[in-house]
Amino acid sequence: MKNLTTTGEFIYTYAYHQDEKDLCLLEMRSFFGEDTEEKVLKSNRKIEPSRSPFIKERIELLFEAPALADIVYQAANIDLGNATFKVIFPKLNGLAPADQVDYTEKRSIEWQVGFVIKGKADVHQPDVVFGLILFGGRWYFGHYLQTEAVWFKHQQKPREYSTALSTKVARALANIAVPDPAGVKAIDPCCGIGTVLVEALSMGIDIVGRDINPLVVEGSRENIEHFGLTGSVDLGAIADIKQQYDVAIIDMPYNLYTNATESEQQEILKDALPVTEKLLVVTIDPIDYMIDEAGFSITDRCLVKKGLFLREILVCERSKMLQEA
Structure with a gap:
């Protein structure tokens, strides 16, 4: 696989019941030295998502940009060879209005980005899973990992x-x-x-x-x-x-x-x-x-x-x- 150098930063998404909010924020502070109520956090600290009962997903960043077109342009340089892949735009609650994207548009964006990646798309059992998210007015793209509820x-x-x-x-x-x-x-x-x-x-x-x-x-x-x-x-x-x-x-x-x-x-x-x-x-x-x-x-x-x-x-x-x- 070519052109997959990560930036050393990560995006974490969170989910919790209102009764669990204080506990979740305390765990965030312990992991990252800060907390946020936006249910999305960017950090250079690598945490296994399954450690936390509140982390939903982690995206290990390959690149970020102010516009979706920039993400599509950079994704076109990804060459997976014979490997299969999938692009996921996660469903998130509690985002700022400017960062909210509806279901239909998400599927369209997944297709736009996936179309330019060199490899074979496979939505069922891909070798590589990519994640894409709009947060704080910027677009982020990278390796996607979903949590496992071990607890x-x-x-x-x-x-x-x-x-x-x-x-x-x-x-x-x-x-x-x-x-x-x-x-x-x-x-x-x-x-x-x-x-x-x-x-x-x-x-x-x-x-x-x-x-x-x-x-x-x-x-x-x-x-x-x-x-x-x-x-x-x-x-x-x-x-x-x-x-x-x-x-x-x-x-x-x-x-x-x-x-x-x-x-x-x-x-x-x-x-x-x-x-x-x-x-x-x-x-x-x-x-x-x-x-x-x-x-x-x-x-x-x-x-x-x-x-x-x-x-x-x-x-x-x-x-x-x-x-x-």
Whole structure:
């Protein structure tokens, strides 16, 4: 294939329910250092779309231009040889009026661009898929990749309980904790039934689990094994952890298996301080004062809704005074 040098930039498209908006934006900020409500984001950071429960598609850019005619002109230089291809103009909601293109026009544009590409068009099983999008008044064209809803496959587990995080929320939480897994060691010291562990392990995140309840430790191990994953889950309190981790994820215990009192929650947070410098906390109660007393500072946050049930996700770092000490 000739003339397929990428620019090093990417277009990501998003989809989420209104109740998931805050969580999606927090995940965006973790991945890209910024967020947007336009459901389209341009970045030079390469993220596997299937990592996020909210990313729909990724276009790895080959070129961009202010006018469609410029895109058609540049597409004419693509020579795929004997390879087959397809051009997709994604369906997007929430775009600015100037960026909206109706269905009939999209199909026409796909044909215009596809007509000039040297290769054989195949709408069913193409060797190469190209994506085309109008965003911010500019046209973007490149390699198209659609997400796979991996988290959806994890919904049916051998062991579960009603107050556990949904797999969708758990996957986003793992991404917020570890946006770039390279060289990062993570721990979920109150892992419960292992919902976060399953999502993190399925994305190649180096994470271990722990819990004080032998029943849920057993259930967590069973869930991990059920999905063909490999991960360690130990029985024990967070206070007994000797190793250092780059990030810890704590979903505060509040279910029928482990119902922590306020003082026990405070102890969990204090015991996390020697273990990690970055901490993600999921809570149903206002605990800002506990975070501060434990020696952490909140750097970002969001609310997550599940019907009438509200959780808050707090992104925390060890307080600067303690870091400098």
